[in-house]
Amino acid sequence: GQNIDQPTEMTATEGAIVQINCTYQTSGFNGLFWYQQHAGEAPTFLSYNVLDGLEEKGRFSSFLSRSKGYSYLLLKELQMKDSASYLCAVRDSNYQLIWGAGTKLIIKP
Amino acid sequence: GAVVSQHPSRVICKSGTSVKIECRSLDFQATTMFWYRQFPKKSLMLMATSNEGSKATYEQGVEKDKFLINHASLTLSTLTVTSAHPEDSSFYICSADPGLAFYEQYFGPGTRLTVT
Numbered sequence: 001g002q003n004i005d006q007p008t009e010m011t012a013t014e015g016a017i018v019q020i021n022c023t024y025q026t027s028g029f030n031g032l033f034w035y036q037q038h039a040g041e042a043p044t045f046l047s048y049n050v051l052d053g054l055e056e057k058g059r060f061s062s063f064l065s066r067s068k069g070y071s072y073l074l075l076k077e078l079q080m081k082d083s084a085s086y087l088c089a090v091r092d093s094n095y096q097l098i099w100g101a102g103t104k105l106i107i108k109p
Numbered sequence: 110g111a112v113v114s115q116h117p118s119r120v121i122c123k124s125g126t127s128v129k130i131e132c133r134s135l136d137f138q139a140t141t142m143f144w145y146r147q148f149p150k151k152s153l154m155l156m157a158t159s160n161e162g163s164k165a166t167y168e169q170g171v172e173k174d175k176f177l178i179n180h181a182s183l184t185l186s187t188l189t190v191t192s193a194h195p196e197d198s199s200f201y202i203c204s205a206d207p208g209l210a211f212y213e214q215y216f217g218p219g220t221r222l223t224v225t
Contacts, residue, residue, distance in 0.1 A: 033213065042115075042202050042216040043153070087152060097143075097214065101152040 002026045004100035006088050011106045012078055020073045020086050020103045028093025034062050034073045035087040037102065043087055046073070075105075083107045111137050113205050115217030122193055122224055129189045130220045132203030138183035139205035143214065144176075147200045159186045193224045 003025045012018040031050040035043035049064035061074040088100040112135040122128050140161050145153040157178050159165045165178035177189040204214040
């Protein structure tokens with residue numbers, strides 16, 4: 001079966017750095033996505049990785065290793081507004097998105 | 110950027126009635142739209158994939174006679190929850206795919222359905 005694993009919840013301090021990991025086992029691979037979702041709102045796109053390596057976009061970076069079936073989302077200089085759920089999703093060989101359960105990130109002052 | 114609207118944002122209905130939710134891509138054409146539902150503190154669950162001009166493809170376990178999907182144009186897909194029951198109460202989210210030239214799906218803001 002297809003499976004995406006990510007931690008259920010993480011806590012970090014304002015101004016610090018946090019890394020959210022995601023491991024996947026899917027039928028084929030056509031890219032990995034990270035989305036941010038605030039409570040009661042729809043997901044918003046953060047990043048896309050299809051090749052191995054690090055993609056940096058401001059305070060957020062995303063890393064991919066296809067051979068290990070592994071990705072992480074790195075958030076720097078954490079702000080209170082970063083408190084949200086972070087969803088990892090993989091596009092499989094049928095171009096269907098397989099979603100992880102999401103990681104709830106709690107930022108403390 | 111691409112914008113997807115969803116209407117209504119919130120709806121409360123009585124058990125046994127039907128509710129229609131609209132999903133529109135405002136500034137692009139979407140040959141494919143997706144309907145998700147999300148329970149509190151849970152991830153997105155794909156309900157169906159909707160292709161313009163053809164029947165929707167439903168995921169296993171989703172009743173196609175209960176969740177009617179129509180994708181009549183390249184910018185509009187509708188989800189109708191028929192004979193709604195309290196267990197249908199959920200957050201319904203649509204997304205639109207502009208095509209393979211783009212890599213991300215664009216999400217609507219979601220519809221909170223409460224069935225009393």
